[in-house]
Amino acid sequence: MKRVTGLLFLLPQLVLGQDSWRGIPYPMNRWGVSVMGVKQTEKGNLTEASVSGIKIGEKLTANVDFLKPEDLKMDADVQIVKVDYFVLPFLNLYAIGGKLEATAQFNLGRANVNFDSTGKPGLDGLLGAVGDGIAEYVPKSIEYKSEGKLYGGGALIAGEYNRIFSSLQYTYTRIEMDGDVAAKSAEVAAGRVGYVVYRNKGYSVTPYLGAAYQKTESSLSGPIPGLEGVNYQFQMELEKVTPSVGVFTVINDSFTVLVDYSFGDRETLAIDLGYRF
Numbered sequence: 001m002k003r004v005t006g007l008l009f010l011l012p013q014l015v016l017g018q019d020s021w022r023g024i025p026y027p028m029n030r031w032g033v034s035v036m037g038v039k040q041t042e043k044g045n046l047t048e049a050s051v052s053g054i055k056i057g058e059k060l061t062a063n064v065d066f067l068k069p070e071d072l073k074m075d076a077d078v079q080i081v082k083v084d085y086f087v088l089p090f091l092n093l094y095a096i097g098g099k100l101e102a103t104a105q106f107n108l109g110r111a112n113v114n115f116d117s118t119g120k121p122g123l124d125g126l127l128g129a130v131g132d133g134i135a136e137y138v139p140k141s142i143e144y145k146s147e148g149k150l151y152g153g154g155a156l157i158a159g160e161y162n163r164i165f166s167s168l169q170y171t172y173t174r175i176e177m178d179g180d181v182a183a184k185s186a187e188v189a190a191g192r193v194g195y196v197v198y199r200n201k202g203y204s205v206t207p208y209l210g211a212a213y214q215k216t217e218s219s220l221s222g223p224i225p226g227l228e229g230v231n232y233q234f235q236m237e238l239e240k241v242t243p244s245v246g247v248f249t250v251i252n253d254s255f256t257v258l259v260d261y262s263f264g265d266r267e268t269l270a271i272d273l274g275y276r277f
């Protein structure tokens with residue numbers, strides 16, 4: 001009888017393969033493919049925020065720097081395709097690709113409005129006072145919607161003993177938003193421990209607990225539509241440990257359903273459908 005002996009985070013490890021490596025059997029069919037839908041909300045620190053190149057008439061240019069930017073909240077819907085392969089019975093390598101839609105809420109804090117120097121000290125001083133007055137009316141939060149694509153890959157080490165499984169995984173993801181206005185890289189290291197509560201004739205159910213460490217650095221910059229020469233720039237960072245729970249189900253030794261939920265500063269609900277061959 002084939003057995004499930006491991007688990008990929010957000011991608012199933014399914015059936016016992018027929019090959020072996022130095023007498024050690026592979027824990028499942030060596031190739032796998034899955035599709036995944038993810039809804040994610042994450043919070044991070046906003047480290048820098050500015051708007052530059054605001055033309056006022058023909059000779060004046062204003063810039064806005066936010067002195068103490070606060071934080072951001074991002075909601076994303078993601079669709080991913082993942083392909084993996086066991087190079088060793090305990091080592092799996094994989095590649096991912098997909099698309100996403102995201103809405104970001106930036107809490108910017110107090111603004112500082114300044115003007116490029118005119119070369120006239122008296123006028124520059126007057127413009128400084130005007131900038132202080134304008135700053136009171138600059139919005140302290142904005143919302144930004146975008147679409148883009150993602151790609152990346154990683155590796156997983158996993159195994160099972162007496163129905164108890166454990167796994168360690170590293171994933172690198174690169175996200176590029178449409179219009180080349182944003183670039184984001186994310187590194188996630190995850191560990192999980194679970195127990196096979198049911199296994200019979202090609203079917204099994206495995207709940208698990210885990211935790212993931214994520215480090216994300218992101219920049220968002222580009223022209224503001226409809227305002228020639230006006231550009232914005234935001235710098236963000238997220239470095240958190242988030243717990244997770246999930247259930248992994250095998251159907252007929254070939255198909256799987258995985259439901260994974262993480263909570264904390266990064267709240268994620270993922271549903272994965274997979275097949276191994």
